[in-house]
Every structure is written in structure tokens, then in C-alpha cells.
Amino acid sequence: MNEIINVESFSENVVKLVVKAPRIARSRKPGHFIILRIDEKGERIPLTIAAADEKAGTITLVAQKVGVTSKRLCEMKPGDSILDLVGPLGKATHIEKVGTVLACGGGVGVAPLLPIVEGFKKAGNRVVTILAARSKDLIILEDEIRKWSDEVIVMTDDGSHGRKGLVTAGAEEVIKREKVDECVAIGPAVMMKFTSLLTQKYNIPTQASLNAIMVDGTGMCGACRVSVGGQTKFTCVDGPEFDAEKIDFDELILRLGGYKAEEKEAFERFMQTVTI
Amino acid sequence: KDRGLIERVKMPEMNAMKRVCYQDREVNLGLDVQSAVREAQRCMDCVNPTCMEGCPVSINIPKFIKNIERGEFLEAAKTLKETSALPAVCGRVCPQEKQCEANCFYTLKLKKTPVAIGYLERFAADYERESGQASIPETAPKNGIKVAAIGSGPASLAFAGDMIKLGYDVTVFEALHEIGGVLKYGIPEFRLPNKIVDVELDNLEKMGVRFERNFIVGRTASFDDLKAEGYQAFFVASGAGLPRFMNIPGENYNGILSSNEYLTRVNLMNAADDSFDTPVLKGKNVAVVGGGNTAMDSVRTAKRLGADRAMIIYRRSREEMPARVEEIHHAEEEGIEFINLTNPIEYFSDENGRVKSMKVQRMELAEADASGRRRPVVIEGSEYEIPVDVVVVAIGVSPNPLVPSELPQLKVSRWGTIDVDSETMQSSMPELFAGGDIVRGGATVILAMGDGRRAAAGMHQYLSEQN
Ligand SMILES: Cc1cc2nc3c(=O)[nH]c(=O)nc-3n(C[C@H](O)[C@H](O)[C@H](O)COP(=O)(O)OP(=O)(O)OC[C@H]3O[C@@H](n4cnc5c(N)ncnc54)[C@H](O)[C@@H]3O)c2cc1C
Ligand SMILES: Cc1cc2nc3c(=O)[nH]c(=O)nc-3n(C[C@H](O)[C@H](O)[C@H](O)COP(=O)(O)OP(=O)(O)OC[C@H]3O[C@@H](n4cnc5c(N)ncnc54)[C@H](O)[C@@H]3O)c2cc1C
Ligand code: SF4
Ligand code: SF4
Ligand code: FES
Ligand SMILES: [Mg+2]
Numbered sequence: 001m002n003e004i005i006n007v008e009s010f011s012e013n014v015v016k017l018v019v020k021a022p023r024i025a026r027s028r029k030p031g032h033f034i035i036l037r038i039d040e041k042g043e044r045i046p047l048t049i050a051a052a053d054e055k056a057g058t059i060t061l062v063a064q065k066v067g068v069t070s071k072r073l074c075e076m077k078p079g080d081s082i083l084d085l086v087g088p089l090g091k092a093t094h095i096e097k098v099g100t101v102l103a104c105g106g107g108v109g110v111a112p113l114l115p116i117v118e119g120f121k122k123a124g125n126r127v128v129t130i131l132a133a134r135s136k137d138l139i140i141l142e143d144e145i146r147k148w149s150d151e152v153i154v155m156t157d158d159g160s161h162g163r164k165g166l167v168t169a170g171a172e173e174v175i176k177r178e179k180v181d182e183c184v185a186i187g188p189a190v191m192m193k194f195t196s197l198l199t200q201k202y203n204i205p206t207q208a209s210l211n212a213i214m215v216d217g218t219g220m221c222g223a224c225r226v227s228v229g230g231q232t233k234f235t236c237v238d239g240p241e242f243d244a245e246k247i248d249f250d251e252l253i254l255r256l257g258g259y260k261a262e263e264k265e266a267f268e269r270f271m272q273t274v275t276i
Numbered sequence: 277k278d279r280g281l282i283e284r285v286k287m288p289e290m291n292a293m294k295r296v297c298y299q300d301r302e303v304n305l306g307l308d309v310q311s312a313v314r315e316a317q318r319c320m321d322c323v324n325p326t327c328m329e330g331c332p333v334s335i336n337i338p339k340f341i342k343n344i345e346r347g348e349f350l351e352a353a354k355t356l357k358e359t360s361a362l363p364a365v366c367g368r369v370c371p372q373e374k375q376c377e378a379n380c381f382y383t384l385k386l387k388k389t390p391v392a393i394g395y396l397e398r399f400a401a402d403y404e405r406e407s408g409q410a411s412i413p414e415t416a417p418k419n420g421i422k423v424a425a426i427g428s429g430p431a432s433l434a435f436a437g438d439m440i441k442l443g444y445d446v447t448v449f450e451a452l453h454e455i456g457g458v459l460k461y462g463i464p465e466f467r468l469p470n471k472i473v474d475v476e477l478d479n480l481e482k483m484g485v486r487f488e489r490n491f492i493v494g495r496t497a498s499f500d501d502l503k504a505e506g507y508q509a510f511f512v513a514s515g516a517g518l519p520r521f522m523n524i525p526g527e528n529y530n531g532i533l534s535s536n537e538y539l540t541r542v543n544l545m546n547a548a549d550d551s552f553d554t555p556v557l558k559g560k561n562v563a564v565v566g567g568g569n570t571a572m573d574s575v576r577t578a579k580r581l582g583a584d585r586a587m588i589i590y591r592r593s594r595e596e597m598p599a600r601v602e603e604i605h606h607a608e609e610e611g612i613e614f615i616n617l618t619n620p621i622e623y624f625s626d627e628n629g630r631v632k633s634m635k636v637q638r639m640e641l642a643e644a645d646a647s648g649r650r651r652p653v654v655i656e657g658s659e660y661e662i663p664v665d666v667v668v669v670a671i672g673v674s675p676n677p678l679v680p681s682e683l684p685q686l687k688v689s690r691w692g693t694i695d696v697d698s699e700t701m702q703s704s705m706p707e708l709f710a711g712g713d714i715v716r717g718g719a720t721v722i723l724a725m726g727d728g729r730r731a732a733a734g735m736h737q738y739l740s741e742q743n
Contacts, residue, residue, distance in 0.1 A: 023496050037453060043545060043554040044453075068553050084453040086490035215545070215554075218451050218492065218678060220517035221537035225528055232521060232528065237677070251528055254629030258530035262555030269550065 002036075002082040005058055011137040013065045014108055015074040016050075022057030024049070024087045030095060030115035031209070031241055034059070034087030035217040038072055042083070045069045046214045046236070048112035049088060050141075062111030062140065067263050068270045089217045090240045093207070095119040099181035102174055102204070103129040103149070104167050104195050106187020110141050112209055113186045114148075120184075121148040128153070128180075130170040132191070136161035167191055168198050175202050183207070185244060189256060193249035206244040210235050213258060227251050280382075284389040285315040292609040299548045299580045300465040303606055304368070304398075309349075312399040316345035319391045322381050327393060330379030333359045333726045337376060337393055344396055353404035356397060357413070361434035361729070364405060364472050366722050367398025369463060369569075373601045375722075405475055412482050416443035421739055422506045424449060426493045426679065429457020430721045431513035431712030433476065434728030436485045442736055446485045447507075451492045451678075454544060457515055459721070461544040462536070464573050466580070467603070494682030509707045509739055511731050512694060513724065516713035518674040522565070526623030527669070531557060531631040535570045535670035542577055559666030561585045563634060565620055566670035567597035568718075572604060574668040575612050586612050587662070591619040591639050591652045617641070617652065621659065623667065633661045673718050683708075693717055700734030701727055709735050 006018040024034060033048045051060040065071045076082075093116050101120045105113035110131055121127050129149040133139045134157045146152050153170040154162025163170065167187070174180060175198075183206040185195040192208040199206040212224040212235040224235035229246035233239065288305040289295075295303055307315065319341040327337045336355055343352035356363040370376075372394035377383060380390035404410050421444050425432040428450035439446045454460045459473045481487065493499065499510065519534035521527055538556070541547040547556035562578035564571050567590035579586040588607070590597065593616050597604055608614070615636075622635040638658035641650040675692040687695040687704035694703055694710040701709045711727025713719055 023491075027496060027498070027501075041546070041552045043552075084490050086451065086453070086492060086496070088495055089492075215537060215540055216452065218517065219676065220519070221540055222519045222521065222534040223537045225521075227528060232523065251629075255528065255530060257628065258630075259555045259557070262557070266553055266555060270553075 002085040004076055004078055004080050004082065007076065007078055010062070010140040013074070014138070014140050015063055015065075017061045017063065017073070017076070018058050019061060019082060019085065020057055021059050021085055021087075024085070025052040025054050025057050025059050028052050028059065028088040029092035030119040031090060031093030031112075032088035033090050033112070033217075033240065034061070034085055035089060035214065036073075036082050036086075037084040038069065038076070039083050042072070043069050044084075044215055044217070046089070046211075046217060048209075050111040050114050062108055064108040068266050071270070086217070089236055091238070093119060093184075093241055095123050097124045100126040100128065100179060102171060102180045102183040103127060104132070104171055104183065104185045104187070104191075105129065105145075106132045106167055106191035107134075107138060108140065109187030109191070109209075110139075110145065113184065114141055114144055116184055116186075117145060118148040126150050128174050130155060130167050130174070131162070132156070132167035132170070132187070134158065166194070168194050171195060171198055175199070175204065180204050184209075189249055189253045192244065193253075196244035196247070196249070200245050207241045208244040208247060209241045210239055210247070210252060211256070212240075212252065213256065226255070279318050279320060280386060280388070282314065282318045284318070285311045285392055285395065287392075287395055289606075292606075292611070295466065296579050296610050298466070299542065299577070300469075302469055303466050306402055307395055307399045312344055312396060313347065315392050315396060316341045318382075319345070320381055326379045326381060326384060327376045327391070330375040330377070332375065332720075332722050333729070335359045335376075335397075340400060341391065341393070341396055344400060349400055349403040350407065350409060352400035353410075356400055360722070361437045361725050362430060362476055362721070363397050364401035364476070365430070365459065365468060366725075367394050367396075367401055368468050369600070370394055370722050371600045371720065405472070410475075410479070412479060413437075413441055415441050415483055418445065419443040421445060421508055421743060422447070423509045423511070423735065423739075424493070424502060424507045425511045425513060427451075427457060427513040427515055427712070427714075428455040428487065429513055429515050429712055429724060430459060431724035431728040431731075432457070432511065433480065434725035435511045435513065435711070435732045436480055436728075437483070438729055438732035439735070440480070440483045440485050442732070447488060448485060449488045449491045449493050451490070452544065453489050455487050455489065461540045462570070462573070464539065464543055464577055466576065467573065492678065494678055499683065508742070509709065509735050511728070511735065512679050512703075512708060512710040512714060513712040513728065514676045514679050514714045516673040516718045517676040519669070520672045520674060521669055522620065522671060524621055524623070526625065526631070529623055529625040529631040530629050531559070531665055532623060532667040532669065533557075535564070535566070535574045535668050536673070538574050538668045539570070539577065542581075548581060556581065557666050558582055559664070561587075561662075561664045562666040562668065563587045563589050563620075563662060563664045564668040564670055565589045566672070567592065567599060568670065568672070569599045569603060571668075571670035572599045572607050574670050576607055576610060578666065578668070579610055579612060583666075588612060588614045588616075589618050589620060589636060590614070590616045592650070593617055593641060596650070615662075619652070619654075620667075624661075631664060631667055633663045634667060635659055635661050673713075675714050675717060679714070691717060697734075699730065700737065701731035702734055702738065706738065
């Protein structure tokens with residue numbers, strides 16, 4: 001079940017996994033995600049479907065090591081199996097021909113951005129993509145993104161690749177230069193917050209894809225709730241993409257830290273088990 | 277001998293101070309043979325057994341109890357299984373005091389405590405299971421017709437049991453990684469041990485029912501996909517999994533969660549056990565909002581996770597609490613604080629966004645309205661704050677919208693429940709039947725099972741006409 005076919009490291013902390021999941025490969029659309037549980041004692045975590053190969057019956061996941069589960073996942077080998085994998089979850093991205101689309105991806109946010117960029121391009125849009133990360137080795141999927149973008153601007157905090165600066169600097173340059181009809185932002189919550197503040201200034205409709213904490217992913221638990229336009233929404237079934245202008249990012253950022261102490265404890269326990 | 281003079285048996289239970297130290301030890305220990313037989317002797321074998329009218333699936337109560345009295349415990353279990361798919365579960369979780377036992381001759385006519393029908397049901401079912409002589413029911417020759425059940429809660433399990441006996445090829449699809457629905461992710465071990473549910477699942481599997489976990493019908497595959505794979509009819513029992521919140525200020529602070537999230541973390545994900553990766557918040561001052569079974573399960577879980585204060589905040593009084601009486605009683609024994617006639621109106625947080633207190637207001641009950649319920653009304657100026665670090669909101673659930681949202685042509689009520697014919701459980705789409713909480717809103721295990729059985733009969737009729 002859910003055999004891992006291929007593993008590729010993008011950097012020390014970011015890994016691409018190709019996993020056998022024929023049904024999901026067939027039914028998924030850009031914007032969809034899955035939830036997996038590595039083994040009997042594992043937790044359920046959501047990951048975006050970065051790509052799928054219907055013929056081979058596989059889906060591609062890109063995971064960044066941030067805690068116990070993602071670390072264990074990134075250390076899995078071809079031939080290993082993931083015990084539970086369910087999907088596709090969430091609402092698919094609304095893709096149509098709008099004109100020019102500005103796609104902004106930060107860190108591993110580029111993984112979920114890839115199928116969306118591809119979708120917008122295939123729908124006949126001009127697509128300008130900004131890839132942003134702290135440094136060169138954290139820029140992922142650049143070649144794949146280039147394949148589906150008319151132009152790619154790379155921004156790094158330290159200037160080790162592309163230009164030095166934040167995602168917003170690159171985005172503003174594009175907005176000032178040409179008419180942008182729609183923006184999509186995926187990455188860390190802070191990055192999406194500031195991108196959204198920028199595009200609001202220019203009245204550009206913007207979608208952000210939220211990474212709220214989840215358990216079931218089917219609308220059953222409410223762990224993933226976020227405030228959008230003053231209303232409570234469940235990211236897993238109502239999202240994960242929402243109108244960025246209406247998202248309460250500050251609340252999202254606080255909620256992402258909801259289990260920080262427990263996650264830290266879990267990580268320390270895990271590190272003990274691997275060193276023994 | 278005068279049956280009416282025998283005192284109702286007391287259920288032996290684990291000492292309250294001891295049991296709150298364990299998340300997974302069952303509170304009720306079960307009757308021994310001697311006390312079960314003695315309790316059975318109380319039953320008058322009424323000519324007109326009113327108790328049966330109180331049971332949603334009309335179990336032949338006097339018959340199974342007489343079997344116990346005669347010492348024929350396996351026969352008693354057989355009688356139960358004629359009508360109920362999961363007697364070991366219902367004996368534990370049915371609200372007997374509102375159903376069979378409320379209608380017992382003792383309650384109605386003698387004004388005495390009723391025959392302990394629930395305890396006896398549990399006894400017979402447990403006896404059969406532990407004897408290792410549980411019979412696998414016979415199944416008709418395979419008819420090769422594929423049918424699907426969606427969701428794996430009690431409604432689907434009852435449906436699957438009946439359909440497999442009729443010779444159908446039955447697959448149960450479940451979104452989660454475990455089979456059992458609320459029986460697994462909701463109701464805690466201390467009330468319903470998983471191994472009891474698992475025995476029933478094993479039996480269904482042995483009879484030939486297939487279970488597909490991690491499969492969301494409508495997403496992983498569409499109804500049309502499944503039809504193309506040969507499924508001729510569907511039983512939708514996707515439950516009432518959508519938690520309600522109160523929409524009051526501060527409700528999205530960290531530390532405030534739905535009972536579904538709280539119980540799922542502990543029951544489905546084993547979060548209370550450090551060797552499992554899923555975290556759970558262990559609060560010192562835990563408030564649970566609500567007065568139903570879900571609220572009781574949550575507050576008693578909080579106590580077991582080490583809370584100093586585990587509180588129920590309920591806007592009506594104890595008499596109106598919808599929870600099973602036994603659970604309220606057990607909660608009281610365990611030192612749960614009941615802050616009744618009180619309602620939260622706002623939450624406050626610390627600088628990290630973690631809840632630190634809740635503002636509540638006192639309520640009083642007005643005269644009964646047309647529906648006969650006494651409505652809680654606010655006492656002006658009665659607000660005060662309660663310090664809390666975890667709040668569990670257990671004020672009810674709405675029907676799971678997943679299936680209806682995939683089938684625009686399916687008729688649903690304005691509350692989102694699926695409309696069905698109450699006899700056949702057939703929906704507005706002829707090949708689609710539905711039952712359990714997705715039809716009733718939040719109801720009970722036994723009602724869900726009754727629906728599953730009626731749907732099986734309805735679908736069998738329908739398919740017999742089609743094929
Ligand atoms: C719809 C969606 C799509 C996502 N797609 C990707 C992706 O393609 N690639 C990727 O690397 N990451 C993705 N994430 C984030 C990923 O799920 C988390 O990084 C992961 O769950 C961290 O778990 P952990 O045990 O490794 O870390 P932990 O140490 O447990 O947590 C680190 C941080 O991750 C977040 N987190 C923890 N548990 C969960 C959980 N169960 N659900 C969601 N967030 C959690 C919290 O903010 C937490 O503080 C996505 C999240 C969502 C909601
Ligand atoms: C905490 C708690 C305590 C309770 N205590 C009691 C009690 O003491 N006594 C009592 O009688 N009742 C009790 N109840 C109520 C009782 O559990 C429910 O009425 C009953 O479980 C409903 O059964 P069901 O078969 O309709 O669905 P559920 O048990 O809700 O199961 C539905 C299942 O369907 C799955 N599902 C949903 N959509 C899909 C899909 N598209 N594809 C695949 N799978 C899907 C869900 O994941 C879920 O597992 C309690 C409920 C809760 C939450
Ligand atoms: S199934 Fe429930 S209501 Fe019916 S007899 Fe058993 S305990 Fe009573
Ligand atoms: S009503 Fe009470 S006494 Fe009469 S048959 Fe039923 S359980 Fe026995
Ligand atoms: S993850 Fe449970 S409701 Fe969204
Ligand atoms: Mg984790």
C-alpha cells in the first residue's frame with residue numbers, strides 16, 4: 001500500500017517523494033492535498049499534491065523537515081510504504097483565463113504552487129512566477145516552474161541565488177511594470193500576509209493557500225479553522241485557498257503555534273530514540 | 277417467590293479515584309453470572325411487554341431475559357442478535373433510562389426501579405464473546421451483486437451484516453484509517469473498549485464484508501466511478517461529523533477546540549500515550565461546554581489527562597442534560613464540577629494567543645414553551661470570569677456535507693440531512709439509500725443500526741426488482 005517509488009533530495013531539509021496512489025493520481029486537481037500517516041504510531045499530516053502521473057499511478061509530494069513526522073517522512077526510502085494515505089482533499093484551485101497571473105512561492109510553498117502555475121499556463125494565461133527563499137539551497141523545483149512560466153524571478157534573503165531581497169520586492173516590481181490580473185501566494189503565513197498587503201494596495205485579487213493544523217481533513221474536527229471575512233471557515237473543506245484580502249493572517253500565525261510545546265517535546269523524544 | 281421484591285442489581289464499577297488514572301480502563305465491570313441470573317428473575321415476562329415498545333429495534337426483551345434466567349446465556353445472545361447487530365455496544369451505550377427501561381412494567385406501574393435490561397444485554401453479549409462460541413451467522417449463496425456502504429459507523433455495520441447474509445458482495449468505504457465511526461473516534465475506551473467493536477468487525481470480515489479504509493467516496497472516487505466498477509446501490513451513512521461552534525469572541529484562540537478534535541486526538545490517534553506522535557493539550561483548568569454524551573466524554577477525558585479542575589459549563593440544569601444518566605453519575609463520582617445554568621460569552625487569551633479565561637453569564641429557566649422545553653434566559657449583570665487553559669466545545673454537530681455536496685441532484689433538508697422514505701430509507705436517487713446521523717442529525721447508536729437494517733431490507737427489495 002502506498003509504496004514509495006522514488007526519493008530525491010532538493011536540499012538538506014527538502015525532499016521529493018513519488019508515491020504509488022493510483023486512485024488519487026486519477027482524481028486529483030491542482031490545489032488538492034492528501035493526509036498521510038506513516039505508521040501505527042504516526043500522526044496525520046497534510047501535504048499538497050505537487051504533481052501526479054495518472055499512467056504510472058503515482059503522486060509527487062514535496063516535504064520539508066520541520067518536526068517529527070516530516071523528518072521521518074523525509075528519511076523514508078524507495079520500497080518503503082506509507083501506512084495510510086487519503087485524498088484528494090480540499091477544494092481545487094479555481095483556474096481560468098484571466099490574463100496575467102503573478103504566482104508567488106516561498107520555501108516549500110513552491111511545491112503546491114507548481115500544479116497551479118501549470119494549470120494557469122495551460123488555461124492560456126501569461127504567468128510570472130516569483131520564487132523566494134532564505135538562500136540558494138532552499139529554492140526548489142526551479143526547472144519545473146520555469147517550464148510553465150513566461151518569466152521567473154528568484155529572490156533570496158541573502159542574495160546567494162537570483163536577487164537579494166524579499167518576495168514582495170520582486171512582486172512589486174512586476175506589478176509596477178505590467179498589468180497583473182490575479183495573484184496566487186503560497187508559502188509561510190508571514191510571507192502570504194505581506195504579499196497580500198502589497199497586492200491589496202494595487203487592488204489585485206489574490207488567493208492564498210493556508211497551511212492550518214489538521215487532523216482528519218474531512219471537516220470533522222475543526223482544528224483547521226481560520227477566520228475569513230470575519231467568519232470561521234474550515235481550511236480542509238472550505239479551502240485551502242481563500243481570498244487573501246479577507247484572511248486573518250495574524251490569527252492563523254498564532255494558531256499555527258497551538259501545539260508548539262507538545263511538538264518540541266515530541267521532537268526531543270524522537271531524537272532520543274534515534275541516538276540510542 | 278415474589279419477583280417484585282428483589283432489589284435491582286448494582287453494576288460493579290472500578291473505584292472512581294483509581295479509574296481517573298487510566299484513559300483506557302472500562303468503568304463498568306459487568307455483571308457476574310449469579311447477579312445476572314438474579315436480575316433476570318425480576319422480569320415479570322409481561323403478557324404485554326411494554327419494554328419492547330421503548331426499544332427502537334424491538335428486541336424481544338422478555339425472551340432474552342428468560343434465557344438468562346434459565347442459564348442459557350448463548351441462547352440469550354442469539355435472541356439479541358435476531359434484531360440487534362451490536363448488542364455488546366448497545367448494552368453499554370444505549371440511553372436505556374429513556375428507552376426500554378423507561379417503559380418497563382416496574383417503572384410504569386410499580387413505580388420501582390426497572391429491570392436492568394441494558395446490563396443484562398451487555399452480560400449476554402459479553403458472555404457469548406468470551407465463551408469463544410460466538411456463531412458466525414450463515415450467509416446465503418453469493419448473488420454477485422455489488423453494493424457499497426459509505427462510512428463505517430453503526431448504521432453501516434448493521435447494513436453490511438444484513439446484506440452479506442442475503443448474499444450480496446458488500447464493501448464498506450471509510451474516510452478515516454480506522455473502521456467504526458464514532459464508536460472508534462468518539463466514544464472513549466473507558467465507556468466502550470475498542471476490542472469489543474473489533475470483535476464485531478472481525479465477524480463481519482469473516483462473513484465476507486470488505487473494508488476500504490482511507491477512501492472518501494466523492495473524492496477518492498466518485499459515485500460514477502464506483503458505478504462503473506459495478507456497484508449497483510449505495511448506503512450512505514456518513515454521520516453528523518461537522519462540529520458546531522458558538523461564534524462568540526475569542527473562540528479561535530489556541531486551547532479552544534471541538535469535542536471531535538479533542539476526542540479524535542485521544543481515541544483515534546492515541547495522543548494520551550507518549551509513544552504516539554500526535555499531541556494533545558493537557559490542561560489544568562479544563563472547561564467543557566455542553567451537556568450531552570460528547571460533553572461528558574470530553575470532560576472525563578480531561579480529568580484522566582490530569583486536569584485539576586474539569587468543569588461542565590451547561591446553560592440549562594441537570595434535569596435537561598441530554599447525556600445518559602449513568603454518565604452524569606459517573607462524572608460526578610469522578611469529581612467533575614458541574615457549572616449549570618451558565619453560558620460562555622467571550623474568551624480571553626495570553627500574549628501567545630492561548631486561552632486563559634472565559635467570561636460566562638448565569639441563566640435561569642423560563643416557563644416551558646410550546647415544545648415543552650424550558651428555555652434558558654440570561655440573568656442580566658451576572659457575568660463573571662473563569663480561569664481556563666483548555667476549552668472543549670461540545671454543543672452539537674451538523675450533518676456531514678461531503679456526500680450531499682458531491683451529488684447536487686440528491687434531496688436534502690434545510691438542515692443538510694438526506695431526505696429518505698422512513699420505511700425503505702431510499703433517497704430521491706433510487707439507487708441511493710441513507711441512514712444514521714446523516715439522516716437524523718445527531719442521534720443514537722441503536723437508531724443508526726435500526727436504519728441500517730431497514731435500508732438493507734429496502735435495498736434488497738429494490739435490487740430484487742431491478743435484477
Ligand atoms: C493543506 C496543507 C498543505 C500542506 N502542504 C505541504 C507541502 O506540500 N510540503 C510541506 O513540507 N508541508 C506542507 N504543509 C505543512 C505540513 O503539513 C507541516 O509542516 C507538517 O504537518 C509538520 O508536521 P511535523 O510533525 O513534521 O512538525 P511539528 O513539529 O509537529 O510541527 C511544526 C509546525 O507544522 C505545523 N503542523 C504540525 N502538525 C500539523 C498538522 N497535523 N497539520 C498541519 N500543520 C501541522 C504547525 O504549524 C507546527 O508548529 C501543508 C499543510 C497544509 C494544511
Ligand atoms: C462522543 C460521542 C459520544 C456518543 N455517545 C453515545 C452514547 O452513549 N449512546 C448513543 O446511543 N449514541 C452516542 N453518540 C451518538 C452515536 O455515536 C451516533 O449517533 C452514531 O455513531 C451514528 O452512527 P452513523 O453510522 O450514522 O455514523 P458515524 O458513527 O458518525 O460514522 C460515520 C462515518 O462515516 C465516515 N464518512 C463520512 N463521509 C464519508 C465519505 N464520503 N466516504 C467514506 N467515509 C465517510 C466518517 O469518517 C465516519 O467514520 C455519541 C456520539 C459522540 C460523538
Ligand atoms: S437495544 Fe438499547 S433500547 Fe433496545 S433493549 Fe437494548 S439497551 Fe434497550
Ligand atoms: S416490561 Fe419489564 S418486567 Fe415486563 S417483560 Fe419487559 S423487562 Fe420484563
Ligand atoms: S482538519 Fe479536521 S476539520 Fe479540517
Ligand atoms: Mg507533528
